[in-house]
Amino acid sequence: MQKLLIVCGPTGTGKTNLALTLAKKFNGEIVSADSRQVYKELNIGTGKDLPQGIKIWGYDLVDPKQKFSVSEYENIINNVIEDISNRNKLPILTGGTGLYIKSIVDGIGTASIAPNLNLRATLEGKTPPELFDILAQFDSLKAASMNQSDRVNPRRLVRAIEVAESGVKITQRNKPKYDSLFIGLTRPQELVKNQIEKRVQERFKQGIVEEIKNLLKDGVTWDDQSMSSMGYKEWKDYFADTKEVKEVLKEWVQNEIAYVKRQMVWFKKDKRIFWFDVSGLNYQEKLEKMVKKWYAS
RNA sequence: GCUAGGGUGGUGGAGUGGUCUAACACACGAGACUGUAAAUCUCGCGCCGCAAGGCUUCGGGGGUUCAAAUCCCUCCCCUAGCA
DSSP states (O other): OOOOEEEETTTOOOHHHHHHHHHHHHHEEEEEEEETTTTTTTTTTTTOOOOOOOOOOOOOOTTSSSSOEEEEHHHHHHHHHHHHHHTEEEEEEEOHHHHHHHHTTTOOTTSSSOOOOHHHHHTOOOHHHHHHHHHOOOOOOOOHHHHGGGGGGGHHHHHHHHHHHHHOOOOOOOOSSSSEEEEEEOOOOHHHHHHHHHHHHHHHHHOOOHHHHHHHHTTOOTTTTGGGGGTTTHHHHHHHTOOOHHHHHHHHHHHHHHHHHHHHHHHTTTTTTEETTSSSSSSSHHHHHHHHHHHHH
């Protein structure tokens, strides 16, 4: 089976750096699993690492004016991984977007069902209870299986209706496609805040404002999906002249910290992950040993 | 010093005699999530308790009232204007 090394975990734990060393040691290539680095021109805010001479797959897949989703990611990246493997190299899937990693490792059963814009238009503006009723008519089982929060989540309800309405039978991959090893990187909560503050400062100095200015000049709007990214969306009011830099940076930091927590909620549930605390001293040594053993098997 | 307006939870900010632990929002905590996932959504958020329930809050103190964040007195502090 094809080997796939996964380096996951919350933002700002040095995943890419680690992946770079591992790539060198194990003859690997890095594949980004990040829902925002797929956008061209969003460089500073999405924290794209651009080491000289090394290609990172999964960056710059689409124009920032376009929509993007897991399904496209899955299609593109599965090919990329296959290509890397065919060249006898080790693909290293590196990133913090849990759903994207899941799409590669486990597959997403409903991913083949494309959005139905007409349907979405007719559902627009309906309340969650109304949407839930509609879903129940199409697929009572699905409706019954939804949890309390999804039942009032318009976005999820619309998608569920879309899936049900398509009549497509969902097929779930039952055996793993890759022989994968999951490496998770974390750092203690107390250290997260400092780290993030520092990073936000850096990105500000690197010229995030300038980058956004250029995006807007190129016709990207605040409503575009790409602009809902952290480090971008917070600047909307600044550009409208109703918020000061200080306030923007504060919100940005808050959002990043909250994001780290949400990421951990997701990753914690995946028992396949072997966790390493990057604030520890010799974690990398142990980690490499583990990878080596797995790679040789 | 005078005049006017204020002091409410971690923050902004409602409430102006009873239904007030106090709207709403933010922050914070916990969580959900199979085509937007850095998105979207849920729950919690004074204190004690698994719960039932109990206890305590609206600058400090005193008072009126069956009942006060809300009315009165007084003290402290803030803001604006005048001296």
